[in-house]
Amino acid sequence: MPATLTLLLISACADPGLPELEAYAERVRARPAGPLEPVPEVALVAPFPYLPRERRDPFMMDEQAADVAQRRNPSGISPDPLRRKEPLEGYSLDSLRMVGTLEQDQTRWALIMDPDGMLHRVRTGNYLGRNDGKITRVDPTELLLTEIIEKAPGEWDQRQASMALKQ
Template sequence: MSRRAASIASSAVSCADWRLLGLAVAILLTACADAGLAGLESYAERIKARPPAALEPIPEVILAEAFLYRPGDRRDPFVMDEQAAEQAAEAAQETRPTGLSPDPRRAKEPLEAYPLDALRMVGTLERHGTRWALVTSPEGTLHRVRVGQYLGRNNGRITRIEPNALRLTETVEKQPGQWARRPASMALKE
């Protein structure tokens, strides 16, 4: 017998062996299933035979009492008095950006959600005279940033992109209402 004929004969025998093994496993599993099936069916019948439990009644809805506003000597709730107007103007003045403070109305950029040390600079890219830095977030998402964009939780604005580092200026609050700028950097990590 040639080698090829011997290998075909051995593979035919191994296929037949696998078929017999599969058939034996199926028979054993069928035999095991029948023994537990009768107990399961009797349990299901006992559950179906039980009377249904009573449902709790729907809670009563309490209606709100109507109120008729009669101003008399009360102030009009829709008109601001002088003192309230002054307080509102002062609060609006405090929220305006002054000097070094960051603009609270500026829309946050995606990389400002992470601390600076959680971000990673992985490379640079230059196209049409503009240099971009490639930065990954903690989740592994790759972001392309350029000079003028923000990153980090301390209002860090990118000032310069070098081939091996990213330079930025952070604006931090030293004391309530007192802001300061400080330099920061992110080195290229491979």
């Protein structure tokens, strides 16, 4: 039975128009090739001599740019790029909900629910939201935090934000 089925499948692959296709392919191969267009001339470009002694190192910060950045941000406020990010900093503040508080060993914790439904426990000093929001106080009905926002390129400022308990 399997041999009969295999023979039937193989014979179904035979195409009666195959000899006609082979004859057409032979006729196309027998045609003379047309003339080729000449290869265009390539213009030579003079090499640029790079003399590193005359230029600043592109991998080092320019002192003048550092001075401008310092003058632009006289407050000295800026996010700490070396600080390890906390899980709730991956969400916008609007997408997080404060759903409760609890107190343990003289420490008040806020219970924050993320958009995925996960519950997180945070306290004063923790960070949340995308603007480097540092929690400054946890009250039974709200959470207060200070965010660092960029007013202009290289110019940072602080703003106060809060999150109220959602019932």
